[in-house]
Structures are given as structure tokens and as C-alpha cells.
Amino acid sequence: DAGITQSPRHKVTETGTPVTLRCHQTENHRYMYWYRQDPGHGLRLIHYSYGVKDTDKGEVSDGYSVSRSKTEDFLLTLESATSSQTSVYFCAISESTGQGEKLFFGSGTQLSVL
Amino acid sequence: AQTVTQSQPEMSVQEAETVTLSCTYDTSESDYYLFWYKQPPSRQMILVIRQEAYKQQNATENRFSVNFQKAAKSFSLKISDSQLGDAAMYFCAYRSAWLGGSYIPTFGRGTSLIVHP
Numbered sequence: 040d041a042g043i044t045q046s047p048r049h050k051v052t053e054t055g056t057p058v059t060l061r062c063h064q065t066e067n068h069r070y071m072y073w074y075r076q077d078p079g080h081g082l083r084l085i086h087y088s089y090g091v092k093d094t095d096k097g098e099v100s101d102g103y104s105v106s107r108s109k110t111e112d113f114l115l116t117l118e119s120a121t122s123s124q125t126s127v128y129f130c131a132i133s134e135s136t137g138q139g140e141k142l143f144f145g146s147g148t149q150l151s152v153l
Numbered sequence: 154a155q156t157v158t159q160s161q162p163e164m165s166v167q168e169a170e171t172v173t174l175s176c177t178y179d180t181s182e183s184d185y186y187l188f189w190y191k192q193p194p195s196r197q198m199i200l201v202i203r204q205e206a207y208k209q210q211n212a213t214e215n216r217f218s219v220n221f222q223k224a225a226k227s228f229s230l231k232i233s234d235s236q237l238g239d240a241a242m243y244f245c246a247y248r249s250a251w252l253g254g255s256y257i258p259t260f261g262r263g264t265s266l267i268v269h270p
Contacts, residue, residue: 070256072257072258074260079162079262080262081159081244081260081261081262081263082244082260083260084257084258084259087257089256097257127196129198131198131258133248133256133258140186140203140248140250141200141203142188142190142200142246142248142258143200144190144197144198146196146197147196147197147198149196
């Protein structure tokens with residue numbers, strides 16, 4: 040696959056605390072995405088990046104911020120976690136292969152906000 | 154904005170039988186990619202099959218095949234000879250093929266597939 044690592048795999052935190060999730064890729068792909076997965080909603084886009092320091096909002100961006108200071112790292116920050124942000128978070132990248140475009144995902148982060 | 158609809162929240166199939174999962178999408182673009190992903194209980198997102206819109210031939214991967222109807226904007230997944238390991242959540246996804254369009258993958262809400270022995 041495209042060498043995507045998400046950290047941490049699991050996180051339990053308290054309401055009001057800041058949380059940062061990290062997505063790391065090893066192959067210099069331009070496009071990176073953060074999604075959240077909730078039952079009945081599928082995967083919803085939070086933020087995405089199309090290059091270093093180039094980011095934009097997705098459909099559920101409220102309460103989240105991102106940063107991409109290096110090609111390989113895309114950070115998602117919950118400035119002040121709320122219980123509604125309890126979810127599974129996925130990082131994804133878009134890769135052009137010899138067989139066409141593919142999307143690759145990290146292993147996900149289960150975040151619980153108590 | 155593109156939308157992807159999976160109208161079947163849950164489907165069930167007997168082992169060794171065939172099942173079809175439906176997906177429809179809405180777009181004004183002419184060139185794009187469609188994907189089916191499998192998510193087992195391990196949570197890992199696994200690419201099952203991919204279709205380029207400019208290709209008329211339906212994609213196949215072993216027991217998995219698609220019925221791509223571009224005019225109808227339909228992209229169904231057929232699983233033949235179903236196995237217990239096929240039990241998972243399946244997601245349909247869309248992504249534009251050109252940078253001037255939406256380069257953001259859009260997903261349906263998923264279909265949970267149950268396989269009965």
C-alpha cells in the first residue's frame with residue numbers, strides 16, 4: 040500500500056481537552072484527507088490537503104483544524120474536544136498507480152471523548 | 154457537489170450464493186473514478202474494485218464484479234460464491250478524475266453484508 044501510518048490507534052480524552060491525531064505517509068503524495076466514520080453516516084470529510092500548507096475544509100470541519108508543514112505529515116487537531124467528536128477517524132491519500140487512481144487508508148483512530 | 158447513495162443499509166446472503174449491492178451517484182462530470190471498499194470488523198478499509206468512467210467494460214476482480222451504468226449513474230457490486238469472510242461493511246465511493254473538478258473522494262453510507270453459513 041502507500042505507507043500510511045496513523046497515530047494513536049486509540050485515544051480516550053476528556054471534554055474540553057485538545058487532541059491531535061497524526062497521519063504520516065512515506066511516498067510524497069500530494070492529496071491527503073481526514074474523514075470521520077459514524078454509524079449511519081459512512082465517511083464524512085473533515086479537512087483535506089493538496090500540498091504543504093495548502094488545506095481546505097470538508098463538510099464537517101467545525102471544531103477541527105489541520106496543518107501540513109511537511110509533505111509526509113497531516114495533523115488533525117480538535118481544539119477543545121466534545122462528546123460529539125467521539126468517532127473513528129481515518130486518514131486517506133490519493134495515489135496514481137500504473138492501474139490508475141487509488142485511495143489508500145490508514146488503520147484509523149478510535150477517539151472517545153468522555 | 155457529488156453525492157453517493159447506498160440504499161441498502163443491510164443485506165444478507167447464504168454462503169456460496171450471489172449478492173448484489175447497489176450504489177447510485179450524482180455528478181455533472183464526465184470523467185471520474187468509482188470504488189468499492191470493504192471494511193471488516195478489523196476496521197481496515199480494503200479496496201475491492203475500481204472502475205474508470207471512461208471505460209465501458211465492467212471491472213472484475215476474482216469473485217467481485219461491477220455493473221457500471223454510466224447513463225443511469227449506477228455502480229452495483231456483485232459478489233459471487235459468497236464466503237464467510239465477505240461479511241463486512243461495504244462502501245461505495247466517487248472521485249473526480251481531473252484536478253479542475255472535485256478531487257475529494259465522496260462516500261456512501263455503507264451496506265452491511267451478512268453471510269449465513
